[in-house]
Amino acid sequence: xxxxxxxxITEIKGVGEEIALHLNExxxxxxxxxxxxLPYRYEDYQLRDLAEVKHEERVTVExxxxxxxxxxxxxxxxxxxxxRLLVGRYLVKAVCFNRPYFKDKFSLNQTITVTxxxxxxxxxxxxxxxxxxxxxxxxxxxxxxSIKGKVTVxxxxxxxxxxxNQYGQFIEDTIPLPLLSKYKLLSKIDAIRIMHxxxxxxxxxxxxxxxxxEEFLLFQLRMQALRKYERExxxxxxxxxxxxxxxxxxxxxxxxxxxxxxxxxEEITSDLExxxxxxxxxxxxxxxxxxxVAAIALYSTVLSGYQGALMVPTEILAEQHVQSLKSLFNxxxxxxxxxxxxxxxxxxxxxxxxxLDGKIHxxxxxxxxxxxxxxxxKLGLVITDEQHRFGVExxxxxxxxxxxxDVLFMTATPIPRTLAITVxxxxxxxxxxxxxxxxxxxxxxxxxxxxxxxxxxxxxxELVKGRQAYVICPLIEESEKLDVQxxxxxxxxxxxxxxxxxxxxLMHGRLSSEEKDSVMKDFSQNDVQILVSTTxxxxxxxxxxxxxxxxxxxxxxxxxQLHQLRGRVGRGSEQSYCILLADPKSExxxxxxxxxxxxxxxxxxxxxxxxxxxxxxxxxxxxxxxPEFKVADMVHDYRALEVARDDATKLINSKxxxxxxxxxxxxxxxxxxxxxxxxxxx
Ligand code: ADP
Ligand code: MG
Numbered sequence: 001x002x003x004x005x006x007x008x009i010t011e012i013k014g015v016g017e018e019i020a021l022h023l024n025e026x027x028x029x030x031x032x033x034x035x036x037x038l039p040y041r042y043e044d045y046q047l048r049d050l051a052e053v054k055h056e057e058r059v060t061v062e063x064x065x066x067x068x069x070x071x072x073x074x075x076x077x078x079x080x081x082x083x084r085l086l087v088g089r090y091l092v093k094a095v096c097f098n099r100p101y102f103k104d105k106f107s108l109n110q111t112i113t114v115t116x117x118x119x120x121x122x123x124x125x126x127x128x129x130x131x132x133x134x135x136x137x138x139x140x141x142x143x144x145x146s147i148k149g150k151v152t153v154x155x156x157x158x159x160x161x162x163x164x165n166q167y168g169q170f171i172e173d174t175i176p177l178p179l180l181s182k183y184k185l186l187s188k189i190d191a192i193r194i195m196h197x198x199x200x201x202x203x204x205x206x207x208x209x210x211x212x213x214e215e216f217l218l219f220q221l222r223m224q225a226l227r228k229y230e231r232e233x234x235x236x237x238x239x240x241x242x243x244x245x246x247x248x249x250x251x252x253x254x255x256x257x258x259x260x261x262x263x264x265x266e267e268i269t270s271d272l273e274x275x276x277x278x279x280x281x282x283x284x285x286x287x288x289x290x291x292x293v294a295a296i297a298l299y300s301t302v303l304s305g306y307q308g309a310l311m312v313p314t315e316i317l318a319e320q321h322v323q324s325l326k327s328l329f330n331x332x333x334x335x336x337x338x339x340x341x342x343x344x345x346x347x348x349x350x351x352x353x354x355x356l357d358g359k360i361h362x363x364x365x366x367x368x369x370x371x372x373x374x375x376x377x378k379l380g381l382v383i384t385d386e387q388h389r390f391g392v393e394x395x396x397x398x399x400x401x402x403x404x405x406d407v408l409f410m411t412a413t414p415i416p417r418t419l420a421i422t423v424x425x426x427x428x429x430x431x432x433x434x435x436x437x438x439x440x441x442x443x444x445x446x447x448x449x450x451x452x453x454x455x456x457x458x459x460x461x462e463l464v465k466g467r468q469a470y471v472i473c474p475l476i477e478e479s480e481k482l483d484v485q486x487x488x489x490x491x492x493x494x495x496x497x498x499x500x501x502x503x504x505x506l507m508h509g510r511l512s513s514e515e516k517d518s519v520m521k522d523f524s525q526n527d528v529q530i531l532v533s534t535t536x537x538x539x540x541x542x543x544x545x546x547x548x549x550x551x552x553x554x555x556x557x558x559x560x561q562l563h564q565l566r567g568r569v570g571r572g573s574e575q576s577y578c579i580l581l582a583d584p585k586s587e588x589x590x591x592x593x594x595x596x597x598x599x600x601x602x603x604x605x606x607x608x609x610x611x612x613x614x615x616x617x618x619x620x621x622x623x624x625x626x627p628e629f630k631v632a633d634m635v636h637d638y639r640a641l642e643v644a645r646d647d648a649t650k651l652i653n654s655k656x657x658x659x660x661x662x663x664x665x666x667x668x669x670x671x672x673x674x675x676x677x678x679x680x681x682x
Pocket of ligand 1 (some may be wrong): 255256257258261284285286287288289290291292412436437542
């Protein structure tokens with residue numbers, strides 16, 4: 001686009017070579033960059049009623065000078081000037097530090113405005129700015145820009161205002177008229193003008209609303225275009241299987257599917273039958289029955305003459321899945337095998353050969369599955385369980401294995417709606433939003449660490465009834481060593497406490513897989529009644545007789561993770577309990593514990609978690625893949641995000657979008673991102 005907006009910033013009066021260099025450092029090169037450089041906050045000189053102002057808040061008030069100023073020096077340089085000010089009904093103090101020359105400027109009964117920090121207890125404003133002739137200030141709200149080098153905030157204000165006057169009229173709208181009028185959005189020119197020089201908070205709100213929508217719409221257009229492209233342009237496997245054989249398998253299950261399970265099975269199998277490649281996310285709360293759905297999908301691929309792979313994050317989980325899949329599939333002559341890092345030597349070579357010969361139908365394993373030496377004869381479907389624990393890179397390698405197999409990502413950490421439609425916006429999503437009938441909710445309590453003795457006797461009471469208990473100690477990556485020690489300490493305390501009565505086992509990531517195996521086996525056979533463990537038991541582990549869980553230092557976990565952990569109990573028919581041991585210091589920490597005791601709904605928790613911790617922390621730093629927005633906030637502007645997603649989907653799938661003049665600016669944005677030509681969006 002050849003617009004004057006692309007002219008260099010040196011065309012602005014006052015921007016010489018040197019200033020231009022500093023502006024370049026702020027990524028401002030062209031006029032358009034200058035106009036798009038939005039304030040990061042505003043200085044608010046709007047008058048406020050002191051009754052509404054919180055302690056330590058910044059405020060601007062208008063008042064009458066009520067006393068002669070009093071000036072005190074401490075040392076030669078430092079001074080304090082105090083006056084009494086009548087603000088409405090309140091008599092308050094205004095204090096100016098180190099500006100003795102103000103003393104002569106005040107006269108009694110004069111009206112002035114002061115800006116500064118409000119100390120509610122002392123009824124004092126520590127002044128940062130005084131206006132002795134209030135009516136002359138032209139603006140109540142002034143933009144503040146982040147700046148570098150020789151550029152000043154005042155300079156930025158001047159450059160931008162010049163740029164707006166000279167070039168503002170050339171700003172074009174990207175959003176077509178029908179959408180602008182549908183949502184009563186400001187034009188782009190108006191929105192940009194207001195952002196740089198707002199008259200009121202209401203104006204600012206409207207300008208922001210418009211820019212947020214634009215940002216989301218463009219983002220969602222990219223996502224939806226990518227999704228459409230991946231669906232329609234990707235060459236995938238067109239599975240074809242006998243529906244009656246699949247139904248025979250489903251009716252042989254020990255229970256009927258819930259209607260949510262039926263629905264997602266339908267969504268997945270119909271994807272499998274289509275010629276493009278499936279790229280689907282399956283979400284379901286802990287215990288909602290994802291494993292069965294995975295098994296049905298795997299059976300479909302086997303019935304079509306292909307092999308399936310199930311990839312999970314830990315060896316324990318892999319072993320459990322193998323066991324349950326074997327018992328499901330044995331009657332159907334489907335061969336299921338396990339491949340993890342600890343399968344070695346001859347056994348490994350044999351397995352790899354069988355896999356290559358197509359003798360193994362379903363392979364279950366850890367990330368060992370995606371190593372180069374592992375080749376399938378005919379891989380048709382890859383499923384990953386607890387998907388977000390695999391990095392983005394591993395996800396990609398996985399999709400490139402074999403002849404573009406269909407891919408299903410499963411996750412038991414319900415992903416907040418916001419993130420599901422941003423981070424995973426290019427995927428299709430299936431949700432199991434219903435629990436199998438007859439589940440009891442897990443009663444959750446929050447206790448302080450000093451109540452440990454009572455908790456131990458609670459554990460004892462459950463064990464007397466024949467049940468078992470987990471005791472979880474935190475493990476966070478940065479200090480793994482320390483935390484393992486933590487589990488070891490707790491283990492020895494409990495062993496001592498329950499000596500001669502109950503067996504206490506210990507599980508953590510430092511054990512060899514043989515050791516882990518044998519501990520898990522002891523626990524699942526009830527040879528061990530109490531399992532002290534780090535979070536390695538977090539995902540998937542299934543011991544229905546365990547009805548009790550105690551989580552040490554619960555405040556160190558995220559809500560979703562606590563929910564995951566808690567999901568290890570409540571798997572049988574008995575009432576289960578979860579006790580969170582925590583002494584959180586902050587209000588947020590306390591709030592989190594309260595939320596845990598109040599809700600058992602993983603989706604609700606994940607939303608709360610996101611609100612409390614923010615998007616950056618939700619998945620952990622390593623692989624957040626979080627998009628960055630300039631104006632918009634994914635959490636608080638969620639409604640707009642949803643609306644923009646729906647609009648983007650409709651646009652992308654309409655014919656008009658690809659031909660009409662009015663959509664040209666939007667198409668140009670897509671073209672620039674390379675999606676329409678099939679290059680990747682990153
Ligand atoms: P998750 O979604 O956490 O992976 P699982 O697949 O492990 O859940 O299922 C949890 C438990 O619920 C398992 O014991 C499973 O056999 C059982 N289950 C799954 N689907 C149903 C159903 N439709 N009716 C009754 N029980 C079910
Ligand atoms: Mg599972």
